[in-house]
Amino acid sequence: MTTERDLIVREMQLVDVDMRIDYFHNASDDYLRTLGVDRALLPAREAWHVFYEEDYARPVRERVNYSLVWELDGRAVGFSSADHIVFGKQAFMHLHVLSPTQRRDGLGADFVKASAPIFFQTLELEHLFCEPNAFNVAPNRTLQRAGFRYLFTHETSPGPMNFPQVTTRWVLDRPA
């Protein structure tokens, strides 16, 4: 278990966004496929950065993307980003532990549990969704462990970087 570890979840700042850009651009094709991401659909690094500069200039309630950094013992080890945001209602989150050596050690579930209240509060959500590729076992197991409820499986292109695929939709409702 990870309860003894010093986990911090904080808002991703503009200076941090290259972490996410590099994560996708430096990934292998096999890894991207596991995530359901098509390399050809990744924005170019500079264009992606400009997208973030524009997005960070907006008030939170108008943001296209809202991301959190996951820190372990003072070092960034992962991130969670939310998109398809309908402020005051719902958003879709994503979850990533950067290093393969730090996965499957309980961090993801703990960070998701710590991130959800921040998404709920900041984006004033009623529902927090996550919709990983159905064949990507790690996020599906992690969401269940973090208390998300399975809704359904369907075929879709979940976002602009994704190829058509089978996904599973999970939800966490705002605590009463």
Ligand SMILES: CC(C)(COP(=O)(O)OP(=O)(O)OC[C@H]1O[C@@H](n2cnc3c(N)ncnc32)[C@H](O)[C@@H]1OP(=O)(O)O)[C@@H](O)C(=O)NCCC(=O)NCCS
């Ligand atoms: C998804 C991810 C954030 C989960 O974090 P993690 O630290 O690896 O997950 P945890 O160690 O907290 O594991 C949570 C549960 O998932 C299970 N799990 C994690 N990785 C698994 C794997 N590769 N295969 C099978 N089960 C796995 C764990 O056994 C645990 O199950 P339990 O509830 O039965 O104990 C991390 O694996 C990751 O970054 N993967 C690559 C990126 C990715 O696929 N992101 C999803 C995009 S939506």
